[in-house]
Amino acid sequence: MIWIVRLETENFEFLTYGSTESEANEAMGRALKRHARQYHLADDWWSAYEFETSCVASGEAYCDGERLV
Numbered sequence: 001m002i003w004i005v006r007l008e009t010e011n012f013e014f015l016t017y018g019s020t021e022s023e024a025n026e027a028m029g030r031a032l033k034r035h036a037r038q039y040h041l042a043d044d045w046w047s048a049y050e051f052e053t054s055c056v057a058s059g060e061a062y063c064d065g066e067r068l069v
Contacts, residue, residue, distance in 0.1 A: 001019065002018070003053065004024060004053070005053050006052040006053075006054075007050075009046075014035070024053070032046050
């Protein structure tokens, strides 16, 4: 199972992934902090945006309680 976190702004799109939702969220946090340092932005510049979290699974794996084939 792979968890994907996505954030889209007016100028950028960020996609991160992990084997758990927590891992994907942590990767997004690192990416956004790196972006903030690179462009001299506030540490929480992304707080005005919504994140999309999704899960990709196959076979017997489950995402949000539903079997995906």
